[in-house]
Amino acid sequence: MPELPEVETTRRGLAPHVEGQRITQVQVFEPRLRWPVDPGLAQVLTGLTVARLERRAKYLLFRLGAGALMVHLGMSGSLQLKHPPFERLRHDHILLTLGSGAVLVFNDPRRFGSLHWLGSAPEDHRLLAHLGPEPLSSAFDGAYLAAQAKSRSAPVKAFLMDGSVVVGVGNIYATEALFLAGIHPRRPARRISAARYDRLAAEVKTVLTQAIAAGGTTLRDFVDGSGRPGYFQQTLHAYGRAGHPCPRCATPLRGERLAQRATVFCPRCQR
DNA sequence: ACTGGCTCCTGAGGGC
DNA sequence: TGCCCTCAGGAGCCAG
Numbered sequence: 001m002p003e004l005p006e007v008e009t010t011r012r013g014l015a016p017h018v019e020g021q022r023i024t025q026v027q028v029f030e031p032r033l034r035w036p037v038d039p040g041l042a043q044v045l046t047g048l049t050v051a052r053l054e055r056r057a058k059y060l061l062f063r064l065g066a067g068a069l070m071v072h073l074g075m076s077g078s079l080q081l082k083h084p085p086f087e088r089l090r091h092d093h094i095l096l097t098l099g100s101g102a103v104l105v106f107n108d109p110r111r112f113g114s115l116h117w118l119g120s121a122p123e124d125h126r127l128l129a130h131l132g133p134e135p136l137s138s139a140f141d142g143a144y145l146a147a148q149a150k151s152r153s154a155p156v157k158a159f160l161m162d163g164s165v166v167v168g169v170g171n172i173y174a175t176e177a178l179f180l181a182g183i184h185p186r187r188p189a190r191r192i193s194a195a196r197y198d199r200l201a202a203e204v205k206t207v208l209t210q211a212i213a214a215g216g217t218t219l220r221d222f223v224d225g226s227g228r229p230g231y232f233q234q235t236l237h238a239y240g241r242a243g244h245p246c247p248r249c250a251t252p253l254r255g256e257r258l259a260q261r262a263t264v265f266c267p268r269c270q271r
Numbered sequence: 272a273c274t275g276g277c278t279c280c281t282g283a284g285g286g287c
Numbered sequence: 288t289g290c291c292c293t294c295a296g297g298a299g300c301c302a303g
Contacts, residue, residue, distance in 0.1 A: 002297090034279070034297085058297075075296050076281075091281090110280045112297060127299085154274060163298070170297070260276070261296075 002073040004135065004168030005211035006222050006230065007058045010079055013225030015053040017081050017102060018062065022049045025097035033093065034074060034114040044117055045069060045096070057131050057167035061122060068122040074112025078223050080105050132166045135204050140166055142198030149189040149197070156192060157185035158259040160204070169204060171261050172217055172239045177203040179238040184270040185263050210235065238264045 002010070026042035038044075048064040055061065060079070062069040071079065082103050088095070094106040094115060106115065118125050132148075133139035148165050149156075159165060160174045169177070178185050180203040183196060192200075216222055216230030223229055233240075237247050242255025246266040255264050 032280095034299090072297080074280090074298090108280095109282070110296085112280065151272075152274095158274085161297090171295095259274095262294085 002058060002075065002077065002222055003170035003173055003211075003217070004058060005173070005208055005214075005232065006216035006224075007055055007060060007073060007168075008212050009216040009224045009230060010073070011053055011055045011060055014079060014081060014104070017100070017225070018050045018053055018098065018104065020050065021102075022047065022099040023064075023096055024099055025095075027095040027097075028093070029088075029095070030091075030093035030111070033108065033111050034072065035116065037094070037115055038117055041115065041117055044119075050098075056123070056128055057134075057163060058170075059128065063122075067117065067119045070114075070116040070118055070122065070125070070127070071106065072114045074108055074110060074114070076110040077106065077108035077113035079225060080107065080223065080227050081225050130164055132162075132164050135166050135168055135208055140201060140204075142194060142201045145197040145201055146192075146194045149192060152189035154189055155186045155258055156183060156189045156200075157261075157263060159189035160200075161259075161261075166204075168208070171263075172236070173204070173207050173211065175239040175264055176207045176237060179265060179270065180207065182269050182271065185258055185265050187271070238266070240264070 023045050026045045028037055028042060031037035051063040053060065053062055058072060060071040082105050084101065084103060089107060091109045092105050092107045096104040098104065149159060152159050157174050157178060160169050177200060181200040183192065183200060211217060211232040214230055214232035214235065215224060215228065217232040238253055241253050242264045244253055246253055246269060249266065249268050251266055251268040253264050254267050255262065257263065
């Protein structure tokens, strides 16, 4: 399920193959995604050239002139570069043919992903305007987290996964960062010291950086721009390991539901 | 200003 | 073998 490392892995893999390329054909086979695909998308994109492929939060931004094509992979989406002839697979919803002859294929079984055309000032779009800082930027640190947490009674895990606080930290990496920082996921956000937030911010950066280096986490269906899976799942300490011994103290890890999400933690190490 | 719950969707996996 | 049920989850949205 794509979180920030998976989206960044996709961006890095695709960028050299799409930047500078003209979009020569757009085929929409299934417009019913998280948001309905604009019926005019094919018309507006055709003929434009991709200047740069960027990422903001978990959104990919294909910069095209003054505008941008914004793509979200949802939780089962992938963008792959394919070379004709190839067989269109089930759930291949949208195909973008490039001047090079390669085809960018958007596949998404659960259709939680989306494509938007942002005609001008992309960062002002309602889906981007209220996002928090990037977790790997200098704007994100313990002091920032502590300040944000001041009036928050919600569990720290929900706080950490709130995109208006910090972007890109989904269930897997929130679970891992809290484990590494030794913080109980249910602890109210405002009841955590500044020193512990320093540690948490550092662990978020560490786990995301390592996951990017490993090509992301593939639990079921994530593949990068070339169809390759990630292998960070081999490094997970807590996520998906409920009932197994804690890697640190061997106490059985506990699995619970928190804010509609599967949550795993060590009842002894995490306070 | 926050918080928690609901919603979209398909496929995997377990039980029988 | 096959069917049915449950679960998984990103994140926008809404009611309280």
